[in-house]
Amino acid sequence: MSEVQLSSIDELEVLVTAVADACPNPxxxxxxxxxxxxxxxxDDRAKExxxxxxxVLGRYIYERLNGAARSETPDETSYRKEVYVFLEKFLSTFxxxxxxxxxMFVDAKDVLPAELASPLSLSVMVSLIxxxxxxxxxxxxxxxxxxxxxxxxxxxxxxSFLQMGLxxxxxxxxxxxxxxxxxxxxxxxxxxxxxxxxxxxxxLWMLCxxxxxxxxxxxxxxxxxxxxxxxxxxxxxLSELVAQTLAVASVYASALGFAVFGFxxxxxxxxxxxxxxxxxxxxxxxxxxxxxxxFAFLFADRLAAGTxxxxxxxxxxxxxxxxxxxxxxxxxxxxxxxSVTEYLSYRFLERxxxxxxxxxxSQESDFxxxxxxxxxxLGLITACLFLVLSLGSYYWLLKEGRTxxxxxxxxxxxxxxxxILNCTIMLGLGRVKQACRQLVTALLINVTxxxxxxxxxxxxxxxxxxxxxxxxxxxxxxxELNRVLSDVGYACYTS
Numbered sequence: 001m002s003e004v005q006l007s008s009i010d011e012l013e014v015l016v017t018a019v020a021d022a023c024p025n026p027x028x029x030x031x032x033x034x035x036x037x038x039x040x041x042x043d044d045r046a047k048e049x050x051x052x053x054x055x056v057l058g059r060y061i062y063e064r065l066n067g068a069a070r071s072e073t074p075d076e077t078s079y080r081k082e083v084y085v086f087l088e089k090f091l092s093t094f095x096x097x098x099x100x101x102x103x104m105f106v107d108a109k110d111v112l113p114a115e116l117a118s119p120l121s122l123s124v125m126v127s128l129i130x131x132x133x134x135x136x137x138x139x140x141x142x143x144x145x146x147x148x149x150x151x152x153x154x155x156x157x158x159x160s161f162l163q164m165g166l167x168x169x170x171x172x173x174x175x176x177x178x179x180x181x182x183x184x185x186x187x188x189x190x191x192x193x194x195x196x197x198x199x200x201x202x203x204l205w206m207l208c209x210x211x212x213x214x215x216x217x218x219x220x221x222x223x224x225x226x227x228x229x230x231x232x233x234x235x236x237x238l239s240e241l242v243a244q245t246l247a248v249a250s251v252y253a254s255a256l257g258f259a260v261f262g263f264x265x266x267x268x269x270x271x272x273x274x275x276x277x278x279x280x281x282x283x284x285x286x287x288x289x290x291x292x293x294x295f296a297f298l299f300a301d302r303l304a305a306g307t308x309x310x311x312x313x314x315x316x317x318x319x320x321x322x323x324x325x326x327x328x329x330x331x332x333x334x335x336x337x338x339s340v341t342e343y344l345s346y347r348f349l350e351r352x353x354x355x356x357x358x359x360x361x362s363q364e365s366d367f368x369x370x371x372x373x374x375x376x377x378l379g380l381i382t383a384c385l386f387l388v389l390s391l392g393s394y395y396w397l398l399k400e401g402r403t404x405x406x407x408x409x410x411x412x413x414x415x416x417x418x419x420i421l422n423c424t425i426m427l428g429l430g431r432v433k434q435a436c437r438q439l440v441t442a443l444l445i446n447v448t449x450x451x452x453x454x455x456x457x458x459x460x461x462x463x464x465x466x467x468x469x470x471x472x473x474x475x476x477x478x479x480e481l482n483r484v485l486s487d488v489g490y491a492c493y494t495s
Contacts (some may be wrong), residue, residue: 012049015039019061026062028357033058089343090219092139095208096128096334098224100328119186119194120320122306125299127201129292130172134165135209136291137284144211155263158210160277162203162259169202200252207255212261219258227251286432290423293439297416297446297469298331304450305462320459322402327463330409333389337417340385344378345424352488368488375425375481379418386414405460413467417475422477426484436478442473 019035026032036058043053051057079370101247103124138161173195180191195273210217231247275283306319352371390410423435450465 014194015041015049016061016064020065026065029055029059032062032065036061036223049061065316085346086343086352088217090339091220092212093335093339093342095205095212095224097332097339098221098393099205100332100335102224103328103455104226114293116190116193116396117476118306119190120197121319121324123198124201125295125302126172126176127169127198127488129295129299130169131165132295133288134161134168134206134291136287137161137435138206138209139213140284140287141280142210146213151263152265153263154213157280158213158259162206162210163341165206166199166203169199173199206250207252207259210259211255214258214262214354215264215438216262219262223251223254223258226254242444281395283400286436287427289436290427290432290439293436293443297439297443297473298334299464300443300446300469301465302327302446304447304465305454305459307451308454308459308462323462326402326406327409329393330390330406331411332384333393333410334413334417336389337382337386338420341382341421341424342419344381345421345428347369348374348378348425349428357486368485371485371488372482375485378419382418384416386417390414402460408463408467412463412468412470415470419470419473419477422474422481426477426481429484431480435447435477438473438480441476442469445469445472 015036018039019032022030022039023035026035033055036054040357041054041057046052046054046057049057051060057273084351136173137324138158141161142154145151145157176198177191177195180186180188185191185195208220208223211223227247227250230250234246235243237243302319302324309318309320348371355367356368376406394406426432426435446469448464448465449468453461453464
C-alpha cells in the first residue's frame with residue numbers, strides 16, 4: 001500500500017471520528033453530508049479520498065456510524081423488542097379470533113333451540129358488521145392520541161365514538177324488530193332475545209377496540225380468559241345456559257372496566273380541545289366504510305345461504321349446520337392468519353420508511369424493485385401460514401362436515417388473507433379510498449354469486465361466492481399496490 005493511500009485512510013478515519021463527535025445520532029445520510037461539508041470538505045476533496053462527491057462520502061460515513069450503533073445494541077434487546085411488537089400487533093386483532101372460537105364452542109354444545117339459534121347467529125354477524133366501522137375509527141384515532149401521550153384525549157374520543165356506535169346499534173335493533181313484525185321471519189320472543197344480544201355484542205366489540213388502543217396489550221386476552229375461567233368453574237355446578245351467561249357477563253364486565261378505567265389519565269398541562277365532530281367524521285369516514293365492508297364481506301355468504309332453506313323447513317332464515325361448521329373452521333384460520341398479517345404489514349411499512357431515508361431520487365426504480373420483492377415475500381409467508389393452519393384445523397376441528405365446502409371456502413379465505421395484507425399496507429400508505437372501492441366490488445360479487453348459486457343448486461354453493469369475491473379482491477388489490485409501489489417515492493410522501 002502506498003504512502004498516499006495510507007494518508008487517505010488516516011484522513012478518512014479522522015473525518016469519521018470528527019463527524020461522530022459532532023453528530024453522534026444522525027437522522028440520515030444527508031445530515032452527515034451537511035456535517036462533512038461544514039468541516040470544509042468539497043467534491044474535489046471527496047474525490048481525493050476515493051469517492052465521487054461529498055454526498056457519496058456522507059452516505060459511507062452514515063453507514064459506518066449506523067453500523068457502529070447497531071453493533072453496540074445487544075441482539076437480545078432487539079429480539080425482545082421485535083417479540084413485543086409482534087405480540088402487540090397480534091393481540092390488537094385477537095378479539096375477533098377469540099370471539100369466533102367462543103361462537104364455535106357454543107354451537108358445538110348445541111344447547112339452544114333451533115328457533116333461537118338462527119336469530120342469535122344472525123345477531124352475532126350483524127353486530128360485527130354494524131360495529132366494524134366504529135371499531136376501525138376507535139382504533140385509528142385512539143391509537144393516534146395514545147402515541148402522542150395524550151391519553152385523556154384518547155379516552156374522550158374512544159368513549160364518544162363508543163356512545164355513537166351504541167346509539168346506532170339500538171336504532172338498527174329497533175328497525176330489525178319492526179321489520180320482523182311486518183315480515184314475520186322469527187317469533188317475537190326469540191327476536192327480542194336476539195336483538196338484546198345484538199346490542200350487547202356490538203357494544204362489547206367496541207369496548208374491546210377501546211381496550212386494544214391502550215398500551216397494555218395483555219388486557220385483551222385477560223378479558224376473554226376471565227370468561228373462560230368463570231365457565232370452567234361454574235360449568236360443572238350450574239346449567240350450561242346459566243354458566244355461559246355468567247361467562248359472557250364476566251367478559252363484558254372486564255372489557256367495560258378496562259375501557260373506562262384503563263387509560264392513564266393525568267392532569268392536563270394545557271387546555272385539551274377535541275377537533276370538531278363534523279371534521280373528524282369526514283376525516284375518518286373512509287376507515288369507517290372499510291370496517292363495515294370488511295365484515296360484510298366475511299359474512300355475505302352466510303347471509304345468502306341463510307335464505308336458501310328448503311320450503312319443508314318452515315323457516316324464513318336459517319344456516320345449514322354442515323355449511324356453517326365447514327365455513328366456520330375456514331374463517332377461524334383466516335382470523336388467526338389476519339392477526340399475523342397485521343404484524344407483516346407493519347414490518348413492510350417500517351422497512352419502507354427505513355429504506356426511504358437511504359435511497360435518492362435517482363435510485364427510485366431500485367427502491368421500488370426492493371419493496372415489490374419484499375411484498376411478494378410477505379405474501380408467500382401469509383399463504384404458507386394459512387395452509388399450515390388449515391391442515392391443522394381440518395384434522396382437529398372438522399371431524400364432521402362437508403369437506404368440499406371447507407376446501408372451496410379455505411381457498412377463498414386464502415386469497416382473502418393475502419388481500420388483507422394488501423389492504424392493510426394500502427391503509428398504512430393512506431390509500432383507504434382505493435381499498436374501499438375494491439372491497440365494494442368484491443362484496444357485490446360475493447353477494448350475487450352466493451345468493452344465485454345457493455338458490456339454484458344448494459346451500460353449499462354459497463361458498464363459491466367467497467372464492468369468486470376473494471379472487472377478484474386479491475387481483476385488484478395486488479395490481480393497485482403494485483401501481484402504488486411503482487411510484488414509491490410519492491407513496492412515502494403522501495403516507
